[in-house]
Amino acid sequence: MSSVLSHADCPLLPLVGADVTVPLVDGRSVRHVNLDGAASAPALASVAERVNAVLPWYASVHRGAGYASQVSTALYEQAREAVGSFVGARSADVTIFTRNTTDATNLLAGAVPGRVLVLDVEHHANLLPWRRSLGGCEVLGVQATVGATLKALASVLSRRQISLLSVTGASNVTGESLPIDAVVDLAHRYGARVFVDGAQLLAHRSLSLAESGVDYVAFSGHKVHAPFGAGALVGRPDWLEGIEPYLAGGGAVRRITDEDVEWTDGPARHEAGTPNLVGAVALAAAAEALSSLEPDAVAAHESSLRSRLVEGLRELPGVDVARIWSDSAEPIGVVTFRLEGVDPGLLAAFLAAEHGVSVRDGRFCAHPLLDRLGWGDGAVRASIGVGSRAEDVERLLSGVRAWVAGERAAEYRREAGVWVVVDDPRPTPASLDIDRLVATAAACAPVTV
Template sequence: MTSNFTSGDSSVSDGSLGSAALDRPLLSVVGGDLRAPLVQGGDVRYANLDYAASAPALTVVADRLTEVLPYYASVHRGAGYASQVMTSVFEAARASVSRFVGARPDDAVIFTRCTTDALNLAAGCVPADGEVLFLDIEHHANLLPWRARAHRCVEAADTVAETLARLAAALDERPVALVAVTGASNVSGEVTPLAQIVALAHSRGARVLADAAQSAPHLPLDMAATGVDFLAFAGHKLYAPFGSGALVGRRDWLDAAEPFLRGGGAVKNVSLDEVTWTTSPQRHEAGSPNVLGVVAMAAACDALAGLPAGAMQAREHLLRGRLVDGLEALGAQIFRIWDDSTETIGLATFSLDGHDPNRVAAYLSAEHGIGVRTGRFCAHPLFARKGYGREGAIRASFGVGSPTEDIDRLLDALTRYLKEGPAWEYTPSDKGWLPTPDPRVWPAWAQVNPAAGPGLSPCAAPPSLG
């Protein structure tokens, strides 16, 4: 399968990086040395294997915010020094995002709150008489917005080739305006054959939107080279968890659509009877923007773009191989969409036969200080078709700040769980499986329920069926 967003091979061999480079994180993250309390006493370095949900902030991102924060002010139209500085930084961030995704010169970069926000914005920009086509493997964010309009869902086959054939048949059945697909599955980590999908769609007069929430933190993006028409992604998965996102794409649809929000900044002129809206990107950015979130996302884009070509993919290939090999040795079922897919990002979803995934996750957190995600990962149709069950599964995900040790700790903890069982009692509740008792304490500043006692609060999270 060809690369997700690039026109050529950007991989590097493991040897070209050197074993030392592959053994250590590529970039420093805030919280990389965080200590997590254990129910049996003591604490350990927190092993964050939940990057696919929200990645930690890069240290350079936090440093950038510290540098910029004294200048914080409202952007655009401000005559003050701080406002002019922040306006310049804000628009420079737009340029950074454009470079990061390989946008065309005339593409618009619209800042949003997250990927879901960007996809809902995009849904309002498709021509009213146009139909949208998507696969049943999509995250709800790239499934639900389209269902409010003319749409068709294509069931993915067990192979990439047959899935492409089904898409081609659906496109031939009748014209569509847009094909909306994920860049990489948030369930399996498999990379979508985007270049082939773009070729199929464009040859039949349709445009393509890529949900890059999972692919942007792991793969090089090049909209101009691949021909992707629209791309959506979020800062919080891109090591900038400060409430920012972006929709990048063709101006004609964006300028013809009704403004996503109606308010100040999106207009040229307003009277009591008429409104003259401006063009993109401001057309869809009404209200005071999340300036610091945008600055953070741009800093993350620049930092990832500065990595050696192929370094991220090579390291993740080794880490995921280590993880999958270890899980298979334990008898785990590794979730896959396609039998013949070859390219993946840094995550794996799995189940252990006969073991509740939420109980396993509670054990990993409480006894080993390991954070994973459980549930159906906002991909309910895919789980239902594959017969994975309503209880969901376990997902381990990692990225540029993950040490190799985290993979080994997870495998060691699962080995102990299967051989010896938990050392603590766990009780099911409406909050998930809870260690009973739970002597761990939260930081004093995190207390939200004083009745829970001084510093005492259960740490186990409720099961996520999303």
């Protein structure tokens, strides 16, 4: 075990809340093990520090004459440059700040001049928006191997007029991906552009538009340890310049009369309203921090932790680990599994209440993929990243082993579709105004994700 985890004893970057303790149902408190970063990743400490430094200067962006407004404008445009650099933007590429990856994908969907081709393994944010594109969307069923999947894509591209091939940079269910270089070569051979959903990828691996030939990439701050409400779409400007603004409003207009409107050019065309300065600054700070890491060190760190987790899970009876392709390259730090005969939501609730481990359960906004895997009832997902430690993995494995052994200290029931502890004794944080933490979360939680 020690050799497997030799690269992963310590986090690569410090996270806000890394040493927070959480109460357990037996009265103890333990360090919180957060393995749900694939959904929402905690802020990097450096991101929080940057945000705190900027807040005293917060003011209107682009349209203020005051000194603080000028500083805010400079910070916003500096952030735009940093975010573009993070994904290797070409000199002519445009970087547009959005709310998140979903927002960015919907923006691009309104600009694609023809038909879009996607695989059925995608997150809903990389499936549903393309149905609104001018030429509609064609969804292709994934094949058992990477090679066969690329051949299937080639077959469609050669027979149909496709404007855009949209692929995930890394699956939010399995962490797997298609080889980007092969995808780009294939799409460009038949005159299609390539969009990469970078939501899961970019917290774990780098991507350069200039080096790869990818035409567009979108990603979210909350996936790359900058949870302040910003995302980005980066890529070729021509499709985006020729359409109506994604949002109509202040900042997107050069001149307006009673009869006509002249829209502005560049990223401002699609950034109507007051920009999210803090979100943009946070996203840029996260991009700079992640870029400072040695790529091989990140890969080794994740590989050690992921290998140990998969190895430990496969030692247990009745555990299956999800995989899309039998011949894919090593995935990023996302592991989805199920325990035969156990409701994933119940297992997740048990891990949190009795072991202080946060994981994700459900269908991960990837219903077609879960159905293809035969896991339509859901699964459990653990995500590993730059802030993860070896002891995090061991705590999760210990919790799953305890469940298998029948070692449980509490009773559980379903409320509004969510498993909760019966008569939960855990107090809420004293500094927060929350009356009933678990019950409130249960009442507000959607049951279809």
